[in-house]
Amino acid sequence: MTDSSNAIKPSRRAFLSGAAAAGAALAATGAQAQAPDPMITEVQPWASGLGDGVDASPYGLPIRHEADVVRRNVEWLTADTISSINFTPIHALDGTITPQGCAFERHHSGAIDMTKADYRLMINGLVDRPLIFTYDDLLRFPRENHVYFCECAANTGMEWAGAQLNGAQFTHGMIHNMEYSGVPLRTLLNEAGLSGDMAGKWIYVEGHDASSNGRSIPMEKALDDVLVAFKANGEALRKEHGYPVRLVVPGWEGNMWIKWLRRVEVMDNAVESREETSKYTDTLADGTSRKWTWVMDAKSVITSPSPQAPIKHGPGPMVISGLAWSGQGAITRVDVSKDGGITWETARLAKPGERMALTRFYLDTTWDGGEMLLQSRAIDETGYVQPTKAQLREVRGENSIYHNNCIQTWHVLPTGEAENVEVS
């Protein structure tokens, strides 16, 4: 099943009769202006004078009226912005592709500035020929394009112990979704020669920056879908996302997506680096910790309405919209509840879910002007159903930090404002 069952696809006949009904309703609602709208009756400056010429902005930025659609940082989270994270303004975006300029950043020793000319990639370890590639070398291998989400393992991590941050940007904004162009890692590993038995072997990947952010990845994954990417959404990667080359590890936690990729080493065992022992391990209630929790499980969130995107209209037609994703494959269905999980209805997927990529869902509905406890629940192709916070806590306690994929609740008031809450 690729699309949701109750997708709204009106037939021509339904549309015509609906239009007639709407015509009747129009008179009934009394949506009539008291006076002519000056925006229409008066000649506006833009309708009389001239706008900017070409080249006013050789590389365009969003118009100034959208200046609040920006990444934001939560200062108390970290000691310094150089080793920190900010959040994608998902509450203000639609569709699924995240523009690079507002896609969240996570650095461990700052976003470094390196040129393509200075770029080198080393492949060494248990290979036939340790190799060095330049940026230009990479462009000569057969290339692929894929859309994937990249989610920080700590996304929603501040919400384990309770509702804490008021906004989808802050609760769920450590995620972005881009179309990557690059070379499969397996092609580069093959170039260096994997002649031995690779079962149970690992690769260790690290970046050019001072943190190096080294991570170990099992060979099975390395030979499957890992990509060495140099373009995102059609253009060069941004500095903050690893220019000129980053690793893309579909469906797995963002920390493994090494930026400024400098080295891939084939090894017998995991290195057990700082980022895979002291961090990115999930402590359970009894004090033991899970390690190697790489996959990001199915998750969803309603982006509008939400605390930063309140309802600004009165009762009547409205669109509830959100994002869903799964590191295990494609999203097949998203359910939405308006009453905190007592009753659910299936939302419409804007497009059939794609593997390890964001899926946009809509619930085209009617608001009665009353309170709502909005929730969304994602289901992926493995049949996995996004759990409630209570279900997660039952297994993991409240100290895991990472991999919180719980169902989120927004309390919408009759004023249209929304708040992050927890419900029974």
Place this chain on the structure above:
Amino acid sequence: MSKFPDLIIAAAALSLTAAPALAETFGLGRVALPEEIAAWDLDVSPDGTGLPAGSGDVLTGDDLFQEKCAVCHGVFAEGSGNWPKLAGGEGTLADKDPLKTVGSYWPYLSTVWDYVHRSMPFGDAQSLSHDEVYAIVAYILYSNDLVDEDFVLSNENFLDVAMPNADGFIIDDRAQTEYPVWRGEPCMTDCKPSVEITMRARVLDVTPEKTSAAAPVTEAAAEAPAAEDKAEDKAEAPAETEVAALDPALVAEGEKVFKKCAACHQVGENAKNRTGPHLNAVFGRVIGGVEDFRYSKGFEAARDEGRVWDQASMAEFLKAPKTFIKGTKMAFAGLKKEDEIQAVEAYLMSFGD
């Protein structure tokens, strides 16, 4: 038997012994030289693979730690502010707020050595000798009461050090403990008898302000992205105009030394208060005089006395911060070399008004 249950299918499909479709190579790239591999292949594994010969003792490590690490990690590795705490926390992992340190949490000593060697000190990575890394790691172990004061860590005895939480980890078991439980057709109606709100984010009030789309956007804020775009060019400008009166070589030297400060202090275009106050136009400023920065009591006293930063007071402060301002929150031990102090002063002067 694969270690990764969820990957069995993928592994089988790929038949990990050199896939036939991949047999072809392109003859691209060049062979890496041994010196190049040695320069970059620095990782150290739990079994000691990759560990170079060397040694360092606790007391040497103490000196190094105070000079290079304590500014963020505290004198006793107990941490400073939001910076990582490296010591303490024994027996807290099952508590409400566990304290995860090298002693209480890290399973392998190799990880500590590897990380200090490659990525520390923050802002001056890869500047430590192998012996210095051994010494600092020895001091971190000492701070966690894992070794005695006369302990010497070396590549010889490295694997003898027992890490308390070595057995505290299990491999991802979600495929057994969670997936079977959370798969299946979910409830659609009458899923629970009632619903109550049990907690509100507003109660905590920790969300950054001015985050809503409904917030009014000032013209200045609206222009911000464009201004930021040009920040790189602008940042150079003040430095250039000031440098005329300063020794460029000294300023450049100061920029290097300033790396020790940069973890907490910003200077230059768009510099903001961080762990420490911004340092733009610091000379001539009243000591403790940045309005929106929360100073220690010592700094507040200096401000109330109306003392002003000049070259002499700055030199005195940089030499021994805790002597100059009693009770300063600045954990930095101070600059020992006179020429480093002069260089940093010159560098800061290049950001005067």
